[in-house]
Amino acid sequence: GAGVSQSPSNKVTEKGKDVELRCDPISGHTALYWYRQSLGQGLEFLIYFQGNSAPDKSGLPSDRFSAERTGGSVSTLTIQRTQQEDSAVYLCASSSDRVDYEQYFGPGTRLTVT
């Protein structure tokens, strides 16, 4: 079946502009995660959604970052007033509610803030 998809694949924006990144998880997966991968860094957890529970936003680096998940499926990560340090690859992952915890990752969105 279809995997996790993300759009756009690349985004170049000017400093100070807002951006929206989209994630379509695998159908039926109840959990959705956003990670950020900066150049030369590992993956940094940003936010997690599980079903109808309140999201875990503990990884969001500032209040310029927010995310929502509509209808328990598609998620949008929004970055307001982008800064150059926001340049990174943003990865989305989803998993089922089985106890194997495998997270399936999308190809990512490469964000460049100029």
Next chain:
Amino acid sequence: AQSVTQPDIHITVSEGASLELRCNYSYGATPYLFWYVQSPGQGLQLLLKYFSGDTLVQGIKGFEAEFKRSQSSFNLRKPSVHWSDAAEYFCAVGPFSGGYNKLIFGAGTRLAVHP
């Protein structure tokens, strides 16, 4: 604090040679451990995972990893590397909590393979 350390940033091996990528973790409870691979321009793919039981786990593409609790390590191995194994490898640790698994990743090891 929970953390994952991959001591080697870059590793270069010859095709056909054996490979070992190191991973050390710091975690207060019994860890769930993962190795992911990221090929250029691709998302992350799970190679293998350890939850419990046999400490030597087999994964895809001929990879295996051994969990050593006494050393807090989960090193990834492959007996004979192929050129297509050139990629970046990430070790990760996660908790067991009702199906929720926020993964903590190491910084990654970039593998180059010489012909």
